[in-house]
Amino acid sequence: MLGHHKAALTGAIVFSILGSVMGLAQPMLINQIIESIGQPMGTLLTLLIGLLVLSSVASGLEWFLLTRTAEAAVFATRRELVSHLLRLPIMSYDKHRTGDLVTRVGSDTTLVRTAFTGGLVQAVSSVLTIVGSIALMAIIDVMMLLVVLAVIALTLIAVIFASRLMQKYTKRAQEAVGELGAGMDKSLVAVRTVRASRAEGRVEKELHASADRAYREGVKMAKVGALLNPVSGLALQGSFLIVLGIGGARVATGDISVADLVSFVLYMFMASMPLGTIFSAITTVRQAMGAIDRINAVMDEPLEDATGTDAVKSSAITFDSVSFSYDEKKPVLNDVSFTVAPGTKTALVGPSGGGKSTALALMERFYDPTSGTIYLGDQDMSTLSRESVRSMVGYVEQEAAILAGTVRENLQLANSSATDEQCWEALYQVNLRDRFADAEGLDTTLGDRGVSLSGGQRQRLALARMLLMDSPILVLDEPTSAVDSQNEQLILDAIAAAGEDKTVIIVAHRLSTVTDADQILVIDEHQIQDRGTHEELLESSKLYQELASRQLLA
Template sequence: MTETTADDAPAPRGRLRDLTGYLTGHRGVLGVVLVLSVLGAGLSLAQPLVVNRVIRSIGTDQAPAPVVTVLVLLVLGAGLVGAVQQYLLERTAEGVVLTARRRLVGQLLHLPVRELDARRAGDLVSRVGSDTTMVRAALTGGLVDALGGSLVFAGALVGMAVLDPLLLGITLGVVVLAVLAVVAASARIQTLTRAAQDAVGRLAAGVERAVSAVRTIRAGGATEREVARLETEAVSAWEYGVRVAGVGAVLWPISGLAVQGSFLVVLGVGGYRVAAGTLAVADLVTFILFLFMMVMPLGQFFSAITTVRTALGALGRIQEILDLPREDAGDQVPGGASPGAVPTGAVERGRPATLTFDHVTFSYRPGRPVLDAVSLTVPAGSTTAIVGPSGGGKSTLLALVERFHDPERGAIRLDGTDLRALSRSDLRSRIGFVEQNAPVLAGTVRENLLLAAPEADEASCRAVLASVNLLERLQEHPEGLDATVGDDGAGLSGGERQRLAIARALLADTPLLLLDEPTASLDSRNEQALHAAIRSAAAGRTVLIVAHRLSTVVRADQIVVLDRGRLTAAGTHEELLDTSELYRELARHQLLVRPAVSPPGSTACRRPGR
């Protein structure tokens, strides 16, 4: 673990250029939307002018019917153009959400393990779901729509300026005050939205934690305490939501007051000017219609400020993840070689490889090494076991081979090639890895088996299941290999999950096999079956196995004793019983050796079978 978490870093703020960056792949559709905006603006702006003609025709001998027909066509045309424009905006917004989710999911699954360990799974899920949805609102209810409305706004201003510059000046005075108030308040919305989304992320993380451990929580009588804790998180999210609503509640009256104030001022001053004979009634009506046309885009502008600010708050959380360096970023081999710059034939596929640890030092926290100058050679085609007390660095060795982390000092080599000279995908294609907790993915048994070997056929799947004594269990199920398993392997026992994970690694048929506590969840019967499977799998490949149960590794070609990050002894089971006090103690505790009948004070040990 690291000393700091992701929460200690300052939260990045979403930027408008980040938001517009998601629109680059939709420029063609947006171009059509803007053309429709211009067309819609023209149809809308023509309506007050036609109304002016209708009013003037009433006092003349001119028949109003043709002009009214034109007005109806303009209204219907504007409605049709608006409907098409709205559909394209909605479609574009969905595309932007898809783009954001693709980027975010792709980034999450390529982040370094240390970054994922520093964050809670529920919060990351919230960013993919809730935060990306808020970005969508910026487009459908704000940004692009407001850009289209700005054309109507500008056209209405021109029409009002032609009709009566004095009334226009009074109207703009009221509007400018309202705009300044809205812009000032909207900055607060962005900050509060970020805090609200963080609270929702914490709530999602808490729910994910509680649901995944519900059996433990209930068994410990902690259900009500967990409910209370999650309710506290829910209240926190609610409080931030209320604060956002409070700021929004201030904005709505401002917008309404701007509309009503402008209308009343125009009506009062304009009515006076009509009475004074300086403004025609038809021109006043036309001016008021232009005023409403100016107010509608103004409302869109106010809404755009609010929704864009809200989206930027959520976008900051998305960009926080997207800005993190990927797992393979910045890899550099000692001596300046770049990743993948491996001499042809340096590491051959299809045959066991020699794995070498050369003075490997690694720590999760500065100054507290988990591994300290570990040197070890795993010969090609051999089985090497790593044993020792918990916390000694055994699983960390396997994590370094998989390049979930890289050594701080020293090097790990495969047939003499530094692992950092191999791309991670190339390296991992040569490794079968079974983690300590043997994760099983939600889906079917077949999908789990094919995870690392998607081309494997039915016969191969059944063969590996038989090798781990799991085929008979699957044959009892009516769906066979297509039997469904839940999250974390729900529906399988702990031992069955362990064996399925091992079968998955065996099916990949890689030259290097890493096993971390493969028998941790097995009973004695299945443990013996698995021993046979491991011996079979070891043929033709190099095996590195971590074990607490020494019975798992007594037949290994080499056993390494790791204690507090240091390699203290190496040899076969028989050799270590003679040379390593720690190994002898571990074996005694597991009843692999027992004290011989000897004089008091004697330390002689008798081995089983002798």
């Protein structure tokens, strides 16, 4: 994590050593000044002031270099997390909740920074001063030093024990914060549904429960802290009193001089200040370790495999005895075989939950079949890189996502080099040109998830985005589910125009969308029950007849 910052760290260590040495020299100078009372001491005083100023400058520089390194390390962690989170296998997103992942990039990394700036940074500069002070105290009086060390050791044990608890509570608190983020995200995305269901109260209760869990863990931390702070304070005060007592007696018996006692107390003071810092640093670092655990849990998840050969441009897809299940128990597709010839249109229809969307997801390599093979042309898809499969297979998902940003940004997502002219042409094809022509054109800003667009407009924009990708195969998951019949026809015309020389695979509930398909696959109970054209299926397929008669098509 810190490998790239060797120069800054070396500089910080040099300043730290300089600062500590200059700091440690001060009580010795004071010792000399006390010893030379009554004699001229101009040089000694100038030296002392010089040391004070220089040690402050050194500690300022050290602080800056270490804090900057900490910021850089957190920056690198955030970048790595972002890159990692964008490249996990699709299965991982099914497992995690979005808001929780967002919390890991935000508040968990902030905790790590706190550990650096409030913990490690101070601890590093403190260690030298403590070690130096202890060495010099040993030179002055070993017996008094042993008393001090005994008290410190006892306190250290208490601190380590308490910091373990802190780590546990922080992890739990951050988990609750993650749940809160996930819950909030979920509720805000579905805010209309929540309102319409009059469920604000219930959702509020759930979110308050997560906040409450974080609060309770916070209170536990406060309790541990409340015990710990007086313990370390008491230990420090106690050792001062003991040293003053023993030291006073030793001065009275003439074992040590007053100047030595003053120096010893000053060194103790110098050691105790950073010791307090180290105690709190241990706690802060432990807290951060709770957050680091959560970051590592995501970073340890393997990325989506990006290897594989480049696909040769092809526009045929074949499923050969493909089976798939999400959980390795319940089959979603069972021994499914079909071929989509180049330049043809294939429709997948059938009752809800039959596995139609899943079949499309397999064509994008979001998931790989549990058994069987999918061919792109005559290439086994599992040997091809996902990147190249996705460049061949354009995909519009069921609830087409619109990203917050401009229309241009949304369109260029699939093809960053698309020109304005191409963007307008794509918008024209999906009958959206007029919608943006009189607004700010391609610069029109779309709200979070495109809230300013109607459901049908969103789907058409997503379709335009895919048209710009110009892939040989188009895969559409219910592209007309959110549009009226007039717009449905416009989209179908757009698909027909764009798909003239392309292969189109379309999932549709409305059979009117697919009556012209070259091949219709009726999927139910995880298998293809019937296949044929609209007319053939009306003759031969009971399931299709039922679907058609329900939609007044037969």
